[in-house]
Amino acid sequence: MKYIVIGLGSLGREIANNQTKIGNEVIGVDINMHRVENIKNNIAGAICLDSTDEDGLKLLPIKEVDAIFVTYGKNFGISVQTVALLKSFGASRLIVRSISPIHETVIRSIGVAEIMTPEKDFSAMYVAQTILGDRCLQWDRITDTHHLFKIKTPGVLVNQSIETIDVEENFDIRLVAIERLTEVKNMLGMVQKQYMVIQRLTNDLVIEQEDILVIFGKIEGLKKLASL
Numbered sequence: 001m002k003y004i005v006i007g008l009g010s011l012g013r014e015i016a017n018n019q020t021k022i023g024n025e026v027i028g029v030d031i032n033m034h035r036v037e038n039i040k041n042n043i044a045g046a047i048c049l050d051s052t053d054e055d056g057l058k059l060l061p062i063k064e065v066d067a068i069f070v071t072y073g074k075n076f077g078i079s080v081q082t083v084a085l086l087k088s089f090g091a092s093r094l095i096v097r098s099i100s101p102i103h104e105t106v107i108r109s110i111g112v113a114e115i116m117t118p119e120k121d122f123s124a125m126y127v128a129q130t131i132l133g134d135r136c137l138q139w140d141r142i143t144d145t146h147h148l149f150k151i152k153t154p155g156v157l158v159n160q161s162i163e164t165i166d167v168e169e170n171f172d173i174r175l176v177a178i179e180r181l182t183e184v185k186n187m188l189g190m191v192q193k194q195y196m197v198i199q200r201l202t203n204d205l206v207i208e209q210e211d212i213l214v215i216f217g218k219i220e221g222l223k224k225l226a227s228l
Helices: 010-021 033-039 076-088 101-110 118-135 167-171 219-226
Strands: 002-006 025-030 045-048 067-070 094-097 114-116 136-141 147-152 173-185 191-198 212-217
Touching: 002 010, 010 025, 010 033, 025 033, 033 045, 067 076, 076 094, 076 101, 101 114, 118 136, 118 147, 118 219, 147 219, 167 173, 167 219, 173 219, 212 219
Parallel strands: 002 025, 002 067, 025 045, 067 094, 094 114
Antiparallel strands: 136 147, 147 212, 173 191, 173 212
């Protein structure tokens, strides 16, 4: 897939690098030449460009990419002007970083449906890690109230069946999947252990000590689980 990332600060740089790592083609854009130089060898292309310059913005393959990220974190005016121009040039999918509630209202009124809120996301991740410590491996915000967590199995759940635990009834969260260490053969025929996903969770499935649980729900449910 092909993406444009406008704004190569810390957030934009990470998005561009990570999209490239998973095999996507990324063009990075920033008015700061130093930022462009720092990333140009890591991604498909990097351009020094003022995103509020209408003529300059037209040089980008706006209609040929799958999405455009606008990652400005401070300048309200530049972000709104950039988004408005991209919409007028026919950008089909925009993913824009929210600077403030007012900024979010404005860009939504322009027609942007996908909003990034990294500060809010980080704060929620910090809360999850505060509750669970190093047991919390990964967190994803699905909505403002519901989240997806990947956690190490609490000791009290080990050797218990899913039916016995009944996480929905007892913790008001849903067990989505389990990652379990499994022996597999690599390309050289050597046996190695790696985590494999168990998607079909039957009531008689017993939780093992090294299992990783993927759970969905509210922070309150996570607190109940952490209190065991």
